[in-house]
Amino acid sequence: MAEKTFAGKTVEVTAEGYLVNKSDWSKEVAAEMAKEDGIELTDKHYEVLDYLREQEASGASLTIRKVGKSGIVDIKGLYELFPGGPLKLSSKYAGIAKPASCV
Amino acid sequence: MFKNQKLKNMTEVKETPLKKVMIIVAKANIEDVYAGLIMANGAVMEGIEAKLFFTFFGLDAITKKQMNKLHTATVGNPGMRMPNGWAFPTLLGAIPGVEAGVSAMMKKQMDELDVPPVDEFLDMITAGGGEIYACKMAADMFKLTKDDLCEHVKAIITVGDLYAMSGGDGTQIIFT
Numbered sequence: 001m002a003e004k005t006f007a008g009k010t011v012e013v014t015a016e017g018y019l020v021n022k023s024d025w026s027k028e029v030a031a032e033m034a035k036e037d038g039i040e041l042t043d044k045h046y047e048v049l050d051y052l053r054e055q056e057a058s059g060a061s062l063t064i065r066k067v068g069k070s071g072i073v074d075i076k077g078l079y080e081l082f083p084g085g086p087l088k089l090s091s092k093y094a095g096i097a098k099p100a101s102c103v
Numbered sequence: 104m105f106k107n108q109k110l111k112n113m114t115e116v117k118e119t120p121l122k123k124v125m126i127i128v129a130k131a132n133i134e135d136v137y138a139g140l141i142m143a144n145g146a147v148m149e150g151i152e153a154k155l156f157f158t159f160f161g162l163d164a165i166t167k168k169q170m171n172k173l174h175t176a177t178v179g180n181p182g183m184r185m186p187n188g189w190a191f192p193t194l195l196g197a198i199p200g201v202e203a204g205v206s207a208m209m210k211k212q213m214d215e216l217d218v219p220p221v222d223e224f225l226d227m228i229t230a231g232g233g234e235i236y237a238c239k240m241a242a243d244m245f246k247l248t249k250d251d252l253c254e255h256v257k258a259i260i261t262v263g264d265l266y267a268m269s270g271g272d273g274t275q276i277i278f279t
Contacts, residue, residue, distance in 0.1 A: 061217070063217040064148065064227065065217050065219055065223075065227065066217060068227070068230075074230070075226070075227050075230040075231070076230035076231075079147075079230060079231050079232065083150070084149075084150030085148070085149065085150055086148060086231070087148060088148070088149070101216075101217070102141055102145055103141065103144060103145075103216070103217055103218055103219075103227075
């Protein structure tokens with residue numbers, strides 16, 4: 001496990017940069033994680049992150065199809081928000097585990 | 104010492120990341136089509152460029168009339184089993200309606216895993232920047248024109264066109 005400092009807070013992350021402890025998450029941590037990948041988080045991004053956090057907390061498995069049907073953003077929009085990793089990157093910034101689904 | 108070091112350098116494997124996949128689907132069974140769709144969708148979700156090329160019976164998956172009515176084979180499919188794990192008798196598979204029933208069941212199971220129907224899956228792949236092509240020779244053979252094919256199809260192309268699109272480091276051609 002590696003350690004990283006986001007928003008003045010030292011947090012444990014996996015080799016791929018996902019938070020080990022969900023409780024370390026905050027909007028500021030998310031923003032700095034995204035910044036590392038060159039993404040500036042907007043309100044729309046945060047809406048997606050909130051949705052993913054809620055879904056994950058309820059024990060649902062996450063897919064881009066589900067996000068696309070959430071009413072927040074369609075799949076094309078999701079790709080635009082998180083280029084190159086619609087579910088992988090959004091899950092990372094949401095402070096939840098790397099998605100384990102194939103869709 | 105130097106010699107050994109040189110040998111070591113020669114055997115070091117340098118990995119180049121996958122950048123583009125060309126996926127060829129030539130069959131119309133649910134499992135063959137979905138193998139291609141899942142691989143293409145998985146690629147774009149990882150930021151890998153994906154192009155799908157449908158040929159021969161695989162064209163069913165992008166033909167408006169057929170795309171959401173794909174079946175899996177209940178005859179001549181050794182992987183087919185009864186829900187309790189027993190072998191699925193070939194003669195049972197030949198009874199009218201059985202193949203449709205089994206196919207419907209398979210689609211239901213996939214839906215529970217959030218795997219969408221073919222048309223919606225193509226929506227997802229193209230939303231991520233994936234591209235869908237039909238094979239010219241097969242389209243000619245089955246007398247299909249662009250109008251018979253779903254809106255996601257970018258063009259009907261030749262095998263030469265396919266190879267021309269396959270250039271670049273980190274490209275793989277996958278035949279499902």
